[in-house]
Amino acid sequence: MPATTRTVTDLTSTTKDGIGASPLRPDGTLKVTGEFAYSSDMWMEDMLWGATLRSPHPHAEILSIDITEALKVPGVEAVLTHEDVPGAKRYGLEFEDQPVLAYGKVRYKGEPVAIVAADHPETARRAMERVRVDYRVLEPITDSRRAAMDPQCPLVHEPGTIPDHPEYNQRGNRLRHQPIRTGDFTTGDPDAALEALRARADVIVADAYEVGMQDQAFLGPESGMAVPAEDGGVDLYVATQWLHVDQRQIAPALDLPQDKVRITLAGVGGAFGAREDLSMQIHACMLALHTRKPVKIVYNREESFYGHVHRHPAKMRYEHGALADGTLLYATAEVIVDGGAYASATPAVVGVASSLGLGPYEIPHARVDAYGVYTNNPPCGAMRGFGAVQACFAYESQMDRLADALGMHPVDLRVKNSMAQGSRIITGQEIDMPLPMADMLRQARDLPLPPDREDLPDPADSRTLPGGVAGTTRGEGVVRGIGYGVGLKNLCFSEGFDDYSTARVRLEVAGGEPVVLVHTAAAEVGQGLVTVKGQIARTELGVEKVVIAPADTGVGSAGSSSASRQSYMTGGAVRTACHAVRDEVYALARGRGHIPEGVGDDDLTLTGGKIVSRARGALVSLADLLDDGTVVEETREYHHRPTEMLDPTLGQGSSHTQFGMCVHRAVVDVDVELGLVKVIALDAVQDVGKILHPLQLIGQIQGGSTQGLGLALMEEIQVGDGQIRNPSFTDYLIPTILDTPPMRIEVLEHPDPHSPYGLRGAGEPPTLSSTPAVVAAVRAATGRALTHAPVRPEDIVGIPL
Amino acid sequence: MRVNINVNGEDVTADNVWPGESLLYVLRERLGLPGSKNACEQGECGSCTVYLDDVTVCSCMVAAGQAEGRAVRTVEGLAEGPGKGGDRPLGAVQQAFIEAGAVQCGFCTPGLLVQTDDLLNRTVDAGHGIPTDSEIREALAGNLCRCTGYEKILDAVHLAASRRADTDTAGSPA
Numbered sequence: 001m002p003a004t005t006r007t008v009t010d011l012t013s014t015t016k017d018g019i020g021a022s023p024l025r026p027d028g029t030l031k032v033t034g035e036f037a038y039s040s041d042m043w044m045e046d047m048l049w050g051a052t053l054r055s056p057h058p059h060a061e062i063l064s065i066d067i068t069e070a071l072k073v074p075g076v077e078a079v080l081t082h083e084d085v086p087g088a089k090r091y092g093l094e095f096e097d098q099p100v101l102a103y104g105k106v107r108y109k110g111e112p113v114a115i116v117a118a119d120h121p122e123t124a125r126r127a128m129e130r131v132r133v134d135y136r137v138l139e140p141i142t143d144s145r146r147a148a149m150d151p152q153c154p155l156v157h158e159p160g161t162i163p164d165h166p167e168y169n170q171r172g173n174r175l176r177h178q179p180i181r182t183g184d185f186t187t188g189d190p191d192a193a194l195e196a197l198r199a200r201a202d203v204i205v206a207d208a209y210e211v212g213m214q215d216q217a218f219l220g221p222e223s224g225m226a227v228p229a230e231d232g233g234v235d236l237y238v239a240t241q242w243l244h245v246d247q248r249q250i251a252p253a254l255d256l257p258q259d260k261v262r263i264t265l266a267g268v269g270g271a272f273g274a275r276e277d278l279s280m281q282i283h284a285c286m287l288a289l290h291t292r293k294p295v296k297i298v299y300n301r302e303e304s305f306y307g308h309v310h311r312h313p314a315k316m317r318y319e320h321g322a323l324a325d326g327t328l329l330y331a332t333a334e335v336i337v338d339g340g341a342y343a344s345a346t347p348a349v350v351g352v353a354s355s356l357g358l359g360p361y362e363i364p365h366a367r368v369d370a371y372g373v374y375t376n377n378p379p380c381g382a383m384r385g386f387g388a389v390q391a392c393f394a395y396e397s398q399m400d401r402l403a404d405a406l407g408m409h410p411v412d413l414r415v416k417n418s419m420a421q422g423s424r425i426i427t428g429q430e431i432d433m434p435l436p437m438a439d440m441l442r443q444a445r446d447l448p449l450p451p452d453r454e455d456l457p458d459p460a461d462s463r464t465l466p467g468g469v470a471g472t473t474r475g476e477g478v479v480r481g482i483g484y485g486v487g488l489k490n491l492c493f494s495e496g497f498d499d500y501s502t503a504r505v506r507l508e509v510a511g512g513e514p515v516v517l518v519h520t521a522a523a524e525v526g527q528g529l530v531t532v533k534g535q536i537a538r539t540e541l542g543v544e545k546v547v548i549a550p551a552d553t554g555v556g557s558a559g560s561s562s563a564s565r566q567s568y569m570t571g572g573a574v575r576t577a578c579h580a581v582r583d584e585v586y587a588l589a590r591g592r593g594h595i596p597e598g599v600g601d602d603d604l605t606l607t608g609g610k611i612v613s614r615a616r617g618a619l620v621s622l623a624d625l626l627d628d629g630t631v632v633e634e635t636r637e638y639h640h641r642p643t644e645m646l647d648p649t650l651g652q653g654s655s656h657t658q659f660g661m662c663v664h665r666a667v668v669d670v671d672v673e674l675g676l677v678k679v680i681a682l683d684a685v686q687d688v689g690k691i692l693h694p695l696q697l698i699g700q701i702q703g704g705s706t707q708g709l710g711l712a713l714m715e716e717i718q719v720g721d722g723q724i725r726n727p728s729f730t731d732y733l734i735p736t737i738l739d740t741p742p743m744r745i746e747v748l749e750h751p752d753p754h755s756p757y758g759l760r761g762a763g764e765p766p767t768l769s770s771t772p773a774v775v776a777a778v779r780a781a782t783g784r785a786l787t788h789a790p791v792r793p794e795d796i797v798g799i800p801l
Numbered sequence: 802m803r804v805n806i807n808v809n810g811e812d813v814t815a816d817n818v819w820p821g822e823s824l825l826y827v828l829r830e831r832l833g834l835p836g837s838k839n840a841c842e843q844g845e846c847g848s849c850t851v852y853l854d855d856v857t858v859c860s861c862m863v864a865a866g867q868a869e870g871r872a873v874r875t876v877e878g879l880a881e882g883p884g885k886g887g888d889r890p891l892g893a894v895q896q897a898f899i900e901a902g903a904v905q906c907g908f909c910t911p912g913l914l915v916q917t918d919d920l921l922n923r924t925v926d927a928g929h930g931i932p933t934d935s936e937i938r939e940a941l942a943g944n945l946c947r948c949t950g951y952e953k954i955l956d957a958v959h960l961a962a963s964r965r966a967d968t969d970t971a972g973s974p975a
Contacts, residue, residue, distance in 0.1 A: 022902075024899050024900065025899070025904065027907070028898075028899035028904050029891065029899065031899075031904050031907030031910050032876075032879075032891060032895035032896075032898050032899055032904060032907075032910060032911075032914060033836070033876070033877065033879075033880055033891070033895065034834070034835070034836015034837070034875065034876035034877045034911050035836065035877075036907060037835075038835075038838070038908065040835075040838075041829070041835035043830070043833075043835070122819055122821060217947055218906070218908075218947055219838070219840035219841075219846060219848055219906070219908040219909055219946075219947055220838070220840065220906065220908040221839065221840065267907075268906060269838070269840070269906050269907070269908030270905075270906040270908060270947050270948055271906075272947070300839075300842050301840070301841040301842060301843060461935075463935045463938070463939070464935075469939065525906060526905035526906025526907065526948045527905065528905065695901075695902040695953075696902060698902070698952075698953075699902045699905060699948070699949055699950075699952075699953050702949060702950035702951075702952045702953070703905065703947075703948045703949050703950045704950075705950055706949075706950035706951070707947070728841070728843060728845070729841045729843065729845035729846055729945065730843065730845055734945060734947060735950075735951075736942050736943075736944075736945060737937075737938045737941045737942055737944070737946075737951040737954065737955075738938050738939070738942045740950055740951045740952075742952065743950060743952055
């Protein structure tokens with residue numbers, strides 16, 4: 001018996017660095033030495049630089065494009081326009097409505113019109129200056145409410161050019177209108193029903209709310225390299241969130257079969273939704289195929305603001321009626337999200353904004369209308385929180401206002417109306433997993449508070465005050481406020497979408513020890529999925545050494561690294577493939593006589609690199625079993641349970657796979673005279689079902705909380721007349737380390753019976769609840785209504801601008 | 802034009818440099834050192850931070866010609882001991898960032914590592930003790946991170962500072 005064989009008492013021990021542990025991330029060393037190859041780091045000896053000429057107008061007819069002078073610039077090897085698109089002229093995530101290169105019209109400022117390949121980025125820039133485009137400028141459609149409601153509003157897209165989706169209630173510029181009706185709103189005259197409910201309510205609160213256009217502001221710009229291949233195809237190295245959906249859109253545009261567009265994930269410098277849509281992918285491939293040379297494209301920061309979709313800005317109207325004891329009676333909501341010029345993920349965002357539009361509260365009578373519209377504003381699509389963020393700001397603001405009107409503590413009002421396991425959201429879908437919302441709210445309220453200002457060692461230390469070392473106050477005019485927020489988020493894709501994932505797992509012996517190779521196409525965007533995949537393989541196969549193969553299209557789709565879904569879906573696929581490998585290993589061992597008669601697979605485990613019988617101890621080591629070079633490899637898909645479309649009339653249907661929840665408590669100090677805010681603490685309670693990697697999990701929750709803090713206090717793409725006014729990190733502010741407070745995170749583990757290990761997606765829920773919590777705290781400090789996120793200094797001091 | 806720079810202790814030459822190129826571009830595209838990152842290229846995010854003659858700068862804001870004849874140290878030069886890149890033992894700051902969970906997407910990491918190294922040089926290594934949270938926040942205020950919310954970065958700086966303090970004590974004469 002080999003000396004390494006453990007005794008039976010080891011049987012309950014888990015493999016080192018399995019799930020629940022916090023092993024170091026496998027890409028960590030390369031990331032701290034500067035050697036990790038991000039998409040913008042790609043380099044080849046004979047490569048060209050690609051660049052994109054973009055529309056200066058939000059809405060214009062293209063009369064002509066003349067590339068003659070551009071081609072004359074020394075060092076320029078290609079200048080391409082829509083005429084050079086080899087295949088399909090339009091692409092898109094949900095609707096194929098976005099031109100690869102504009103033809104006929106441009107519909108937003110920054111829309112790609114021509115692309116250039118040259119020997120140096122500066123050469124490419126000079127060539128672009130010499131492309132002559134004649135435009136006839138048109139009036140842009142920029143008011144999303146008008147686009148949604150005014151039948152006379154001009155159309156952004158010509159009739160008949162947009163795919164017909166009757167289930168989305170399309171009309172005019174409306175991409176989708178999703179109504180939801182419950183209780184008394186389902187029958188008879190809805191206006192009469194509302195009047196009757198108002199008459200029954202003891203307290204009614206109503207207001208209009210806005211959420212600004214937020215930028216994902218990942219640090220790694222859109223970039224990648226396309227390399228022409230001998231077989232007429234192309235190899236693309238790119239930072240993306242979903243390799244196969246890129247491939248699905250790129251290949252038709254290039255008029256290539258799917259398998260001739262091979263995509264490998266390059267290092268991704270953050271994503272947060274912005275990489276779910278294509279940016280430079282087709283352009284780089286076109287230039288590479290045209291010039292027969294590798295082409296690298298790297299956006300700069302200004303171009304990045306034009307080059308990806310943003311969080312939909314929302315205009316919302318809410319009304320809640322409650323009884324005197326705080327019991328919610330009814331609510332109405334109108335949510336208009338501005339999709340901008342092209343659809344991107346707007347229909348799905350409407351599906352979330354409507355179904356989760358009133359949040360995690362028991363409300364017997366609900367009327368919600370969510371609209372997604374086309375305008376000539378910058379296109380909007382996926383961003384962490386995906387439609388639920390906007391609604392959460394409004395419904396949580398309403399809950400605070402209602403608590404105030406009733407004289408209740410905001411937590412007490414939320415607890416009184418909280419959903420729980422067995423509740424039904426307004427779509428009729430039952431929450432069939434634990435949802436300890438009331439306990440989470442109480443826990444958040446009872447967390448220790450930071451010390452009062454007067455108890456600090458130096459209360460006048462400017463570093464602890466709003467305005468920081470600018471020294472704008474020594475404490476005068478500074479008021480503390482506390483606020484709460486809670487949000488409900490769908491996890492995984494919804495509304496009938498089968499966003500399966502695929503994993504290939506291989507077990508073999510190398511260098512005398514068993515090694516597992518895990519291969520998926522799932523995008524590691526920073527979240528740490530590479531670590532989690534290894535942990536799952538170790539746990540399931542009892543093997544310590546795991547190698548994670550690069551993500552590419554050589555294996556089946558993993559779905560998107562979005563919707564908080566990869567631990568669930570790709571984690572589920574890796575686990576399923578591991579189980580198939582395990583079963584194959586057992587069969588192999590059985591065939592080779594290592595497993596005694598009468599010992600069933602149920603009695604076996606893979607532990608410590610061995611097949612172990614619960615009753616009889618170690619039977620054979622994997623090193624011995626596979627030492628003849630046998631390779632056990634299995635590929636499996638994992639699907640979550642099916643979901644349903646919402647019906648287009650009453651908005652009913654079990655549209656979501658899983659629900660996640662986070663509760664935040666924010667403590668802020670506000671300089672009420674200058675309108676400056678310092679967040680003192682931003683603490684959270686989140687239920688994740690099962691903690692896979694404690695360290696990475698906390699990092700996800702803190703990172704998501706901080707993005708919500710940014711939306712609460714500083715982040716808004718300023719759009720006027722269809723133009724982005726602040727496309728830089730000088731003018732678009734994201735939280736720095738000075739803006740970000742200590743964040744205490746309490747994690748609960750109530751397993752979801754439907755998911756692998758009982759886990760719940762964790763990345764998005766904190767991004768919902770932190771924004772309303774911070775704004776509520778500022779509201780508490782100032783007494784102002786604060787209906788716009790982000791809160792601006794002029795809102796705090798009450799100067800209408 | 803030709804630019805001569807001492808990068809990470811080695812004299813190197815870049816030829817055919819267009820005068821409008823930044824030090825960052827020359828490092829990344831001409832000298833094979835892409836560790837310094839191109840997140841904003843306007844001096845706002847700190848991801849391209851390098852030492853220029855022992856002072857940390859945003860290398861995107863330094864024209865390549867300004868680095869002529871000067872010494873530059875990048876993230877690739879932070880690892881300790883002989884060898885190349887990841888083959889060498891990591892420095893205390895690098896190791897601490899991995900262990901503390903301060904690395905997610907990692908795009909801000911090279912700049913933060915250089916800036917943290919500079920902070921520890923000025924504090925713990927200069928005998929001024931482990932920096933406080935307020936000092937760390939001030940020192941890293943020019944380095945944007947979009948993934949972590951900075952809490953793990955603070956943990957990493959504390960971890961690295963305590964280890965460097967231990968090393969300094971162990972290495973000092975009794």
